[in-house]
Amino acid sequence: MHSDKQAWHFQQVWFVAVSNQPYFGGGMKISPAARPDDGLVDLTIVHGISPIKLLFAFVTVFFEKHTKFKEITFLQGPYFDIVVQGHQVDCHTDGNYIGMVQQDTPIHCTVKPQAWQVIAQNRVIISQ
Structure with missing residues (x-):
């Protein structure tokens, strides 16, 4: 995994959540620092954790305690x-299965600014 000439290597990765907003899957605040309007990509990487501790960590996401x-x-x-x-690994996008990602295949993650229409107070405030 790399960004701007920095590289990170993780072992025993259970999953990587890529987001630009804090919530994921029906109310889990998986990426608490994520903001939809900051132009940044937020990654949450779960790695090197036992299956039992993973279950415990999963429950804590609803209370934003997984950050610890x-x-x-x-x-x-x-x-x-x-x-x-x-x-190779299974890949999902916005909760939908999109297939297998083969080993050594780069997945480029970025945010396209102002790509969505956002409605506030019955009017469009961002569009493209």
């Missing part, structure tokens, strides 16, 4: 290239 686990890393930047090494 050393096995959960948060990164923020203008873009990230994620590369899976060693095997």
Whole structure:
């Protein structure tokens, strides 16, 4: 995984959540620092954690306590290239299964500014 000439390597990764807003999957605040209007990509990486501790950490997401686990890393930047090494993995986008990502295939993650229409007080405030 790298961004702006920095590289991070994680072992035993359970999942990586890529977001630009804090909530994920029906109310879980997976990326508490994420803001939809800051132009940054937020990554939440769960790695090196036992299955039992993962279940405990999962429950704490609803209360924003998962931020205290050393096995959960948060990164923020203008873009990230994620590369899976060693095997292929299942990939989901916005809760939908999109297929397998083959090993060594880079996944480029970025935010396209003002790409969505956002409605506030019955009027469009951002559009493209």
